[in-house]
Amino acid sequence: MLKIENKADIFHYRTLLFVLFFSISILLSRYFYLQVIDYERYSSKSQVNSIRAKATYAPRGLILDRNGVVLVENYPTYILTVTPYKLSDKDSQFKVISEITDISIEELKRRYKKYNQGRFLPTVIAKNLTFAEISQIEERRLELKGFQYKRFDERLYNDVLNDAHFLGYLRELDRESLPFLDKSQLYRAGELIGWQGVEKQYEKQLRYSKGVDYIEVDTFGREINRINENNIPAYPGNNLILSIDARLQQFSKNLLNDKKGVILVSDVDTGDILTMVSNPSYSLDIYRGETSDGDWDSLLKDENKPIINRTISGLYPPGSSFKLITAFNLVEDGLLDPEDSLMCTGSYTPPGSSNTFKCWKEDGHGLVDLNMAIAQSCNVYFYETVQLIKLAEWTNTAKTFGFNFKTDIDLPNELIGQIPDKEFFINTYGRWGWSERGVLLNLTLGQGDILVTPLQSLRYINHIASKGKTAKLKLNASKEIEYYEDINFSEQTWQRVVNGLYDVVNVDGGSGWRAKQESEVKLYGKTSTAENPHGEPHAWFNGFFDLNGKTYSLVVLVENGGGGGAVASPIAGKIVSFFTDLNIEMAEK
Amino acid sequence: MNPFNSFLYGSNEYIGRLYLIVSSLITFGLLTLYSISSEPLSLSSSFSRQIIFILFSLLIFFIIGRINIKTIHDNSTLIYIFSFLLCLIPFFLSPVENTYRWIDFGLFYIQPGEYLKCASIILIAKYLSNHQLEVKEGYVVIIPIIIALMSSLLVLNQPDLGTAVIIFAPVLPMLLWAGVNTFNLFLLIAPVITIIAAANNIIFNIWALIMFLIFLTFQGNFIKKITIYFANIFTGLLFPFFWNDFLNGYQRQRFLDFLNPDLDPMGSSYHIIQSITAIGSGGMFGKGWGQGSQTQLKFLPVQESDFILSVIAEEFGFFGISIIMILFFMLIKTLLDIAFKCSDYFSSLVIVGLTSILFSHIFVNSAMTIGLMPVKGLPTPFVSAGGSFMLLCFIILALVTNLSKN
Numbered sequence: 001m002l003k004i005e006n007k008a009d010i011f012h013y014r015t016l017l018f019v020l021f022f023s024i025s026i027l028l029s030r031y032f033y034l035q036v037i038d039y040e041r042y043s044s045k046s047q048v049n050s051i052r053a054k055a056t057y058a059p060r061g062l063i064l065d066r067n068g069v070v071l072v073e074n075y076p077t078y079i080l081t082v083t084p085y086k087l088s089d090k091d092s093q094f095k096v097i098s099e100i101t102d103i104s105i106e107e108l109k110r111r112y113k114k115y116n117q118g119r120f121l122p123t124v125i126a127k128n129l130t131f132a133e134i135s136q137i138e139e140r141r142l143e144l145k146g147f148q149y150k151r152f153d154e155r156l157y158n159d160v161l162n163d164a165h166f167l168g169y170l171r172e173l174d175r176e177s178l179p180f181l182d183k184s185q186l187y188r189a190g191e192l193i194g195w196q197g198v199e200k201q202y203e204k205q206l207r208y209s210k211g212v213d214y215i216e217v218d219t220f221g222r223e224i225n226r227i228n229e230n231n232i233p234a235y236p237g238n239n240l241i242l243s244i245d246a247r248l249q250q251f252s253k254n255l256l257n258d259k260k261g262v263i264l265v266s267d268v269d270t271g272d273i274l275t276m277v278s279n280p281s282y283s284l285d286i287y288r289g290e291t292s293d294g295d296w297d298s299l300l301k302d303e304n305k306p307i308i309n310r311t312i313s314g315l316y317p318p319g320s321s322f323k324l325i326t327a328f329n330l331v332e333d334g335l336l337d338p339e340d341s342l343m344c345t346g347s348y349t350p351p352g353s354s355n356t357f358k359c360w361k362e363d364g365h366g367l368v369d370l371n372m373a374i375a376q377s378c379n380v381y382f383y384e385t386v387q388l389i390k391l392a393e394w395t396n397t398a399k400t401f402g403f404n405f406k407t408d409i410d411l412p413n414e415l416i417g418q419i420p421d422k423e424f425f426i427n428t429y430g431r432w433g434w435s436e437r438g439v440l441l442n443l444t445l446g447q448g449d450i451l452v453t454p455l456q457s458l459r460y461i462n463h464i465a466s467k468g469k470t471a472k473l474k475l476n477a478s479k480e481i482e483y484y485e486d487i488n489f490s491e492q493t494w495q496r497v498v499n500g501l502y503d504v505v506n507v508d509g510g511s512g513w514r515a516k517q518e519s520e521v522k523l524y525g526k527t528s529t530a531e532n533p534h535g536e537p538h539a540w541f542n543g544f545f546d547l548n549g550k551t552y553s554l555v556v557l558v559e560n561g562g563g564g565g566a567v568a569s570p571i572a573g574k575i576v577s578f579f580t581d582l583n584i585e586m587a588e589k
Numbered sequence: 590m591n592p593f594n595s596f597l598y599g600s601n602e603y604i605g606r607l608y609l610i611v612s613s614l615i616t617f618g619l620l621t622l623y624s625i626s627s628e629p630l631s632l633s634s635s636f637s638r639q640i641i642f643i644l645f646s647l648l649i650f651f652i653i654g655r656i657n658i659k660t661i662h663d664n665s666t667l668i669y670i671f672s673f674l675l676c677l678i679p680f681f682l683s684p685v686e687n688t689y690r691w692i693d694f695g696l697f698y699i700q701p702g703e704y705l706k707c708a709s710i711i712l713i714a715k716y717l718s719n720h721q722l723e724v725k726e727g728y729v730v731i732i733p734i735i736i737a738l739m740s741s742l743l744v745l746n747q748p749d750l751g752t753a754v755i756i757f758a759p760v761l762p763m764l765l766w767a768g769v770n771t772f773n774l775f776l777l778i779a780p781v782i783t784i785i786a787a788a789n790n791i792i793f794n795i796w797a798l799i800m801f802l803i804f805l806t807f808q809g810n811f812i813k814k815i816t817i818y819f820a821n822i823f824t825g826l827l828f829p830f831f832w833n834d835f836l837n838g839y840q841r842q843r844f845l846d847f848l849n850p851d852l853d854p855m856g857s858s859y860h861i862i863q864s865i866t867a868i869g870s871g872g873m874f875g876k877g878w879g880q881g882s883q884t885q886l887k888f889l890p891v892q893e894s895d896f897i898l899s900v901i902a903e904e905f906g907f908f909g910i911s912i913i914m915i916l917f918f919m920l921i922k923t924l925l926d927i928a929f930k931c932s933d934y935f936s937s938l939v940i941v942g943l944t945s946i947l948f949s950h951i952f953v954n955s956a957m958t959i960g961l962m963p964v965k966g967l968p969t970p971f972v973s974a975g976g977s978f979m980l981l982c983f984i985i986l987a988l989v990t991n992l993s994k995n
Contacts, residue, residue, distance in 0.1 A: 004718050004934040012765050013929045016941075017922065023952050024918045028911060030959045034869040035907040042869025046883050 055188065056211035059153050061237030063167065063198065063206070065246040066272070066477050072167060072199075075156035078129040078149045080137070081122035082112065086146030096143055100136045101126050114174055115190045122148060124172075124190045155192075157284045161246050163253070165278045165309035166411060166475060168197020169287045186210050197309075198240060198475055201410045206237040243272030243477040251578050253277045255571050260559035262310045262454040265575065268462045268544060268551040270481055271471030273409075275554075275575075278310040312407075312414040315451040316557065319528025319564065320377045320511075321542050322446030324464070324497055325398050326386050327370060331493045335388045338370040338496050344380040350387070350437060357383055357441055360529075374500025375510045377527065379445060386444040391436045394443065395421045400487055402459045403452055408482075409473045417456055420449040447531055457542055458555045463487055464501070465524070465544035465551050467494040501526055505543070511565040512541060515573035521545050521580050525572065527564030536560040541568035545576055547583055603927045604993055610920045611971055611986060615643065617913060618972035621900050624879040625892055635893040635974040642976040646983035653987035658994070662935055665708075665715040669736070672708035675701035676743050690747045700977040702744045702752040707984060709740045710759050710942030717767040718935040730773055733760050751953070751967045759945035766928070766941045772807045779821055787825040797822060860896070863889050864958045868902040868910075875906030893974040895966055899958045913972070917951050920970075927993050936992035943985045 034042065063072035080097070087093060094112075098105045103126055111125045129137075129149055137149060155170055170192040173181075181187045185207060194203040211234030215226055245265075252263040256279040265275035282299055299306060308314060330336050346364035348357045359365065359379040365372070373381035386394070399405070404419040418424075420443070425434045428449070442448035452460075455473065462470045468487035501524035504512040511527045525543025532538060539561035544553040554572055561567040619639060626634035661668070678701065679689035691698040713733040723729070737760045745753040764774055779800060786796040800821060804814045867883035876882065881903035883889045892900050902910045921944055928940035947970045954969045956962035968978045 006929075006931050006934045006937045007768065008766055008929050008931075008934075008937050009768065010929075012768070013925060015765065016762055016925055020918065020921050020925070020948065023948075024914055026961075027952070027955045027959070028914050030961060031868065031902060031907055031910050031914075034865060034959060035871050035902065035910070036873055038869050039872045042866050043872065045866050046870035 053212045054215050055186070056213050056234040058208040058211070058234035058236040060155075060170075060192070060208055061206040062239045064239060064241050065161075065244045065249075066242065066274070067245065067247075068241075069158070069161075069246045071158045071161055071242065071244075071246065073156050074153040076151050077127060077154045078134055079124050079152040080126040080129055080147060080149050081124050083122045083146050083148070084116065088145050093144055093147065096140060097126070097137075097147065100133055100140075101129070115172070124152075127152070128154075155284070155287070158246070160250055163249070163277070163281050164197070164284045164286075165281055165311070166197050166242075166244070166276050167284060168199035168201075168412075169195055169284055170199055171195035171287075196413075197411060198242065200412050202240050202476065206240055208237045209235045211235070241477045242475050243267070243270075243274060244276065244475065245274045245582075247582060248575070248579060249275045249277060252575055253279065253281075255574060256558070259561060260304060260310075261561065262314065262555065262557040262559075263571070263575065264311060264454055264458045264555040265579070266458055266462065266473060266553050268465045268553050269471060271462075271473045272477060273473055273475050274552070276311050276475070278308070278314070280304050280306040282306045309411070309413070310557075310559075311454050312409060312411055314453060314559075315415060315417055316454070316538050316540075316559075317448075317450055317530040317532055318446040318452045318457060319530030319538065319540055320446055321457065321460070321526045321528045321540060322398070322450065323374065323377065323382050323444060324500075324526060325394065325401070326382050326389065326444045327374060327497055327500070328489060328493060329389045329393060329397050330385055331370070331496050332489050333389075333393075336370075336385060341367040341369045342373075342381050342384055344368050344378050346380070348380045348383040350383075350441070370496060371500045371503055374497065374526070375503035375507055377504075377511045382444045383441055386440045387437060389440065391422055391440060391443075394440060395419050398450075401463050402484060403450075403456055405456075407453075407455050407459045407473050409455060410475050410479065414455070415453055417453055418449060418451040424449065446528060454555050454557050457540070457557075458553060459484070461526075461542040461544055461553045461555065464494070464497060465553050467491070467498075498524060501543070505569075512543070512569045512572075514565060514569040515541060515543065515576070517545075517573065517576055517580070519577070519580050521547055521576060523573070523576055525569070527569055529562070529564045532560075534560060536562050539564045539567035541572040543572055543576075547580060548587070552579065603923050603930065604990055607920070607923045607927070607986070607989070610916055610923065614913075614916055614920070614971035617901070617916075618897065618974075620878070621897055621904070621972070622893055622974055624881075624904060625884055625900055638976070639974050639979070642974075642979045645976070646980045649980060650983040650987045653984055654991055656991065658933075658936065658991055661711060661988075661991075662715060665711045669708040669712040672701065672705045673740070673743065676705050676740075676747075679747065688747055688749065690749050690752075698977065700752075702747065702749055703977050703981040704984075705740050705744065706752070706756055706759075706946050707943065707981070707988070709736050709756060710763070710946070711939055712736050713760065713763055714935055714938035714942060717763060717938055729767070730764055730769060730777055733764060734777070755946060755949050755953075755967065758949035759942035762945045763938055763942050766938060775803060775807075776817060779817075780824055783821045783825045793825055797825070860891075861957075861960045864896050864899040865960050867896075867899045868959060871903040871906045871910075873906050874908050875902070875904045878904055880904060891966075894968045895954070895973070896958055897973045898955055898969055901972075902958070914955075921948050921951075924989065927989060931993060933992070940989055940992055943988060947982070947985060 059074045062070055062074070064070055080101070094105050094108050097103070098108060108125050112123055115123045115125070134149055137144060137147065157167070173187055173189050173191050173193050175189045178187060178189060181193070182204075185204070187193065194200040194206065199206065212232040213226065214231060248265060252265070252275045256263060256277060259279065261277075261279055263275055263277040264273065266273045280302075286295065286299070331338055344359055344361075344365035344367075346359050346362050348359070349355065350357070357379070360377070364380070365376055365378045368376070368378045368381045370381075372378065398419045404416055406414050406416055420428075420439070422436075425439060428434075439448060443450060459470070459473060462473075463484070468489060470484050470487075472482040472484055502522065504510040504527065505515050505523045505525050506513075512525045515523055515525060517523050523543055523545045525541055528538075528540035528542070530538040530540060537560070539556075539558040541554075541556040541564055544551055546552075554575055556568045556572045556575070558567050558571070619636065622634075622636040622639050623629045626636045628634055629636040631637065675692075678692055679685075682689070682692065685691045685693060685698065690700050690702060692701060713736055716732050716736075717729070737757050741753045741756045744756060761774060761778065764777070765771075782796060783793075783800075786793045800818060804818050807814075863883065867881065867889050870876070870883060871881070879885070881889075881900060883903055884892055884900045889896050889899055889903075898910065898913065901913055905912075924940060924944040924947070928937045928944065931937040931940060950967050950970050953962055953967045954973070957967070968975050970982045971979070973979075
């Protein structure tokens with residue numbers, strides 16, 4: 001038709017045919033390699049590709065007191081989540097949610113951004129939905145594509161005993177904190193984690209173990225199918241039984257009433273803390289539901305510092321109770337005969353000095369021996385006797401009793417206080433700005449640069465009550481008893497000091513006579529009136545007593561409360577009476 | 590023989606075989622599309638759309654079948670210019686998916702680049718079949734290359750690297766078919782290989798050595814050979830600049846991902862990894878029709894067009910893909926047979942060119958699914974969903990039918 005003959009060569013035909021054959025062979029051999037030789041590898045890969053693990057949850061462990069009273073339990077609430085990729089019209093949908101829940105759109109968006117974990121995972125944007133809100137969401141379900149409400153356990157606190165300080169609280173995890181957490185616990189943003197107190201300390205025990213459901217998903221992470229093989233169930237967290245006695249705790253707290261201060265009661269034999277009051281406190285209910293920023297601010301800025309757990313993070317000068325440090329030094333090292341008496345004229349002038357140091361009793365105590373010096377807290381006796389001791393020995397003794405160290409209580413954020421030594425004084429006042437004799441006059445009264453926590457003070461009194469072998473303080477009743485390093489003083493040394501402590505409460509003229517018990521219970525103790533730059537002196541009472549063959553100790557501190565004898569002793573006395581009555585009541589049952 | 594049969598089977602029995610192969614491929618493709626559509630019978634599913642495309646393409650097939658070959662031959666320049674202008678239209682319209690490849694007809698898109706492929710083949714064939722031409726001479730390669738280059742550069746600007754490469758594919762087989770000297774053909778492809786080899790130093794050195802040996806073996810003007818050799822080396826040395834400035838970001842990324850797919854599992858090589866996983870997990874006999882988990886759970890991207898072979902490989906296994914590959918082999922061989930047996934030189938050249946287009950689509954697409962080539966967005970003939978390309982395949986079929994009558 002076109003008149004040009006086909007000049008195609010058989011060689012060219014074969015060349016192209018060969019190229020064709022060769023190319024198809026390459027393709028087929030590659031298919032063969034992938035599908036037959038490497039089959040296993042891709043087969044397992046394709047299964048992993050489509051199966052996704054989904055976390056399941058169980059309740060967190062409860063927190064109970066030593067008698068089984070529930071202090072912290074779980075309370076089912078409903079939370080609202082949003083899954084970003086499902087949203088149809090974010091702005092108008094957020095507006096609807098804002099209308100239903102009364103949360104501002106800005107706040108919703110802030111949460112949406114803060115807790116966002118990716119396009120395909122639900123993000124929590126509202127908590128504590130009421131049933132009215134849930135039913136409204138249900139009614140407008142079609143408009144609210146991508147929003148979902150689901151059950152979410154919150155902490156519920158005992159109405160009476162909701163002390164934030166040792167219980168602590170939970171906090172929602174945000175993405176910033178995630179990298180710093182224990183990987184094995186599989187935390188995810190939006191989950192709750194113990195953030196303070198025993199909730200933090202025993203996070204591992206209380207936290208549920210997450211389960212895993214295997215779900216077949218498509219490439220967008222959408223659920224297609226639930227696979228019931230190999231699922232790992234979620235287990236609830238373990239309960240935590242505290243050594244706290246809720247009734248005693250409650251009674252003690254009421255005694256402090258609106259006064260700032262601390263009350264600690266412990267079982268000396270086991271180290272169990274029966275009461276841990278730090279006043280003022282704040283209700284843990286602030287962590288439930290919505291707390292406005294204003295409420296938070298006023299809590300943080302309150303000058304009484306309700307946020308601080310004073311028992312472990314409050315630092316105070318210990319006052320006269322530190323006279324016992326001097327006493328231990330004197331007796332144990334045989335520096336003087338405890339029976340010897342000194343003359344207290346109401347003031348003391350160190351040799352070669354023109355300064356005069358006064359006793360709290362201006363008329364003087366007259367002839368004073370060690371026993372009386374402890375019982376009546378005579379300053380002059382200790383001014384004179386401390387001159388026999390070297391500073392290094394004195395600070396050593398203080399540290400032996402655990403000052404300047406953590407008590408290892410099972411709570412986070414414990415402070416260690418301060419026991420000044422030679423180095424400290426040189427650094428603070430220069431090499432010539434202080435004298436060893438001079439500072440000891442201050443230190444022996446527990447004044448000056450000494451700072452202790454009330455819990456360290458409790459440990460101190462426990463050492464004395466147990467004569468050196470003392471169990472570590474703890475809040476977890478099931479925790480095994482451990483001991484602090486033994487203090488190996490002679491029996492006579494312990495006895496001398498303990499006798500003095502007995503007289504503080506039980507002999508006329510003792511500074512702690514207001515704590516004296518009407519019952520058979522013998523209370524030993526030491527009052528302190530700690531001068532401080534913040535106003536009235538802090539009133540202390542440290543003591544211990546035997547009851548039914550067991551030894552208990554207590555520390556009462558009223559911040560800027562006045563005299564230890566006048567303010568702290570009566571409180572201590574009431575606590576011991578109440579505790580005695582409790583025990584009788586228990587025994588009758 | 591009645592007129593209808595004569596139209597269908599043409600002047601030889603190869604046409605019958607060709608239709609049988611094509612029907613098998615279309616059936617296979619439809620089966621696969623049915624399997625991946627969630628509601629295959631709804632009008633918006635790729636399955637139903639494919640059936641509509643096929644019916645429409647058949648209509649065009651019969652129309653083109655009635656056109657006289659001489660008309661095509663005589664108007665080949667006009668056809669080329671028309672197709673070329675058609676390709677310019679998208680540049681004056683708003684871009685579709687950031688490219689100027691498509692003309693939007695509301696119901697469907699037309700990709701004029703597809704038809705430029707055919708038009709340039711016809712024009713090249715007309716030139717090469719010119720009886721006054723002395724094909725043994727080296728200069729005959731110049732005009733075909735200029736035609737291909739013009740089309741290719743236009744398409745490259747759309748931008749559509751895949752089609753631009755495909756437009757070049759028929760040139761070499763057609764020149765070979767026309768009897769151009771093998772050494773001259775080598776001179777043609779040498780720069781292309783040089784450019785690709787330049788991406789890697791070691792490969793470039795090996796290529797320089799091979800080139801040197803080939804230049805030694807062939808007879809010819811020594812000065813000319815030396816010049817061409819060093820021109821090649823020089824191009825290769827310049828090429829890193831080309832990599833950096835000439836290729837678009839996504840094209841370079843696709844190429845680099847292709848070289849190392851594990852670097853970025855969620856990026857563009859995500860497609861390749863998912864495709865290989867789908868294919869490999871198919872095994873010998875596949876997971877069964879509609880049972881491919883990679884496919885059904887949508888892990889496999891663009892599965893109805895670019896990756897339809899991966900779907901077949903996953904659901905029907907190596908067994909299924911072998912059948913497809915054998916069908917492809919027979920399709921191309923039948924076309925070559927027709928071209929060889931064809932009495933008319935122009936027709937024969939056009940058929941070789943069209944065959945090359947089909948084959949390069951088959952090869953690039955299959956190679957892409959198994960990670961042997963970068964993703965190009967080139968569909969598989971008669972199997973992949975897509976109207977524009979299906980229509981092109983039927984036009985090719987019609988042209989072949991028509992030409993084979995000579």
